[in-house]
Amino acid sequence: MKKPIAWIIDTTGFVTEEFKAHPDVYVVPLNIHFGTEEFIDDGVDLTNEDLYKRIKASTTFPKTSQPSAGKFAELYDQLKEEYECAIAVHASAKLSGTIASSTAGAEMSEFKVYTIDSLALSYGLSGLIERGLKLQEQGHSAEEIAQKLAKETGNFRNYILIGNLTQLYKGGRMSGAQYYLGSLLQIKPIVQLTPEGELQPIDKVRSHKKAIQYLINHAKKDHAEFGVKRFQIMHGNVLKEAENLKQEVLKEIPEADILIGDLSSSLAVHAGEGTIAFLWRKENF
Structure with a gap:
């Protein structure tokens, strides 16, 4: 039997220790570019300490880019074998193209993903995931949870x-x-x-x-x-x-x-x- 919901957060959110340990929470990293060098924002490929050192030493201003639709499709292809659906909470669409990539990836994978524009960054994403997990524990369906989370972005x-x-x-x-x-x-x-x-x-x-x-x-x-x-x-x-x-x-x-x-x-x-x-x-x- 498949599990009901996989939870997705990108690295513009604050990835708590609880999220790292949770078996149903999946973190999708953004990319950081220093000229021709590219790093994955996973805390391993480039730590925050390394980032600040590089910014101070570099003559090139760093940039970020969202994960590709293909990267999301790969993840969703894996998840659809184990889960009925996913709820993905992403950075504000006004500031990042991540939610567009996530949506496109879900379509490519033909996996049911409820994408939530958090209208936020950092803990603005994390708080919604925490809220969603509590609603799931209370027995709400994925559709109900997605609707409630979309309404709570204004808080x-x-x-x-x-x-x-x-x-x-x-x-x-x-x-x-x-x-x-x-x-x-x-x-x-x-x-x-x-x-x-x-x-x-x-x-x-x-x-x-x-x-x-x-x-x-x-x-x-x-x-x-x-x-x-x-x-x-x-x-x-x-x-x-x-x-x-x-x-x-x-x-x-x-x-x-x-x-x-x-x-x-x-x-x-x-x-x-x-x-x-x-x-x-x-x-x-």
Whole structure:
């Protein structure tokens, strides 16, 4: 008898230790390019530490590319022998072509895959997978789960302090005017993934201390209004800063449950070393 659901996440998401150990969760890595060199974002072919060293030493700006439809088709050909269907949660289609490759791969394989545009990055994908696994445990069908997850994408909240404006600009995620003004005035832009899945600057502050307080104030608001207690802090090679933010949040929200994790290499290429992302979902599940 086939198992009911295989779960797919790409490496723009935060791959938790639970996901790595889960027999039904499959991770599809993106590719990272330094000129003619290509690496797989699997934490083995290129570790985050290696990535940051290469970025500092390289004269070539790194780029990312989504897995091909063929790669997804290979995976889905394997999975359809063992599973009835799959639910694939991918990065926002406004920022990555991964969901298009996944959909095309499923069609090539003739395997039933419910693809979910998370409208997010990092833990925005992971949280949906966690939610889906809980719904599966409760006995919901794959179709029901996919419908519920698609509706819950709008609950994602995120505030991002970009660590390296140059990388964001060269990667095409920031206009020349925004980059020039930010560099000239030493402004720290606060960026957000909108409910439509687009990356946009939403505010700017003149000091790191004020930027951190800005994040905490928004967390306090949603904690008071919606009872949010679970938060995630993703960082670009600045663990100490992430831990400091956690302690500051706990001073304001003592009952908060806060997870700290690394930005994947696929995201660090664009956001840069020093980036701090503060994430949560409006509904606390």
